[in-house]
Amino acid sequence: MFSRLAQLNPSPTTELEYSTPYELLVAVTLSAQATDVGVNKATRKLFKVANTPAAIAALGVEGLKPYIATIGLFNTKAANVVAMAQQLLRDHGGQVPRTREALQALPGVGRKTANVVLNTAFGEPTIAVDTHIFRVANRTGLAPAKDVRAVEDALEKAVPPRFLQDAHHWLILHGRYVCKARTPDCPHCPIRDLCRFPDKTPGEPAGVDPDRPQRP
Known part of the structure; x- marks a missing residue:
């Protein structure tokens, strides 16, 4: 999962604007x-x-x-x-x-x-669980849990160490632009085949196509 997300967005970061x-x-x-x-x-x-x-x-x-x-x-x-x-x-x-x-x-x-x-700001491998990450972690089966702290703890165990630094950015962006709350864009999801969510929206499974423009 994270190898694919990293391929699509090698250097993810927050969409909030800041300089300090x-x-x-x-x-x-x-x-x-x-x-x-x-x-x-x-x-x-x-x-x-x-x-x-x-x-x-x-x-x-x-x-x-x-x-x-x-x-x-x-x-x-x-x-x-x-x-x-x-x-x-x-x-x-x-x-x-x-x-x-x-x-x-x-x-x-x-x-x-x-x-x-x-x-x-400081490069620590922490995971900040917002509504997007909570949804993606539960919907995909990556780190299912009933509250945000439990999801955070489960993600720290589930995410391979080399991906921990960027994991929460990948998951937030995936939840914001692809795995949306009301109508997930499953046909264009690069991890569709890995996802355990039973109610996928219709469409052909989407793999990673380096030549197809990707959302941020």
Whole structure:
């Protein structure tokens, strides 16, 4: 499975736009129950004005809200992002910590967000289980489990070590563009023959064709 996904996308990464670990941390925090496209639209404007903990703290909650008002739960997220900036300044010298425990101690940061930052900003082989990964892991039979933490633990055991660094990016993108919730695009799925999902959408099985354009 991962050999095929790697062939189609050798260097997967997040679709959130960022240039520093702090920008990534803010973007991932804002992305809860929101799309990456929507977050990117907001942060393109925000990061031009404030993209450091000091700048966000100076902006304050009311100053931050207009930049993220198009994102769901923006009131709560504004409060968390500003409190996070203040805590980073107070406890970490304005730097993003590099441990899961320290990240999860920040306002608005859960295990999934911490895992994304550790993986994408710092190169740790963590797996951040979102709704896409939860669906793909269960639907394909790769790592079936009833809650996100159990899926994370099962994936860490199921994914070969050489693929762990990029595994969650491949699975997120596969769930976002191919193994979609309502109508999975099974006819164009490169791992269709490996999948245990019984209710595949109609079409001929699709193998890996290097000459056929692939989605990101």
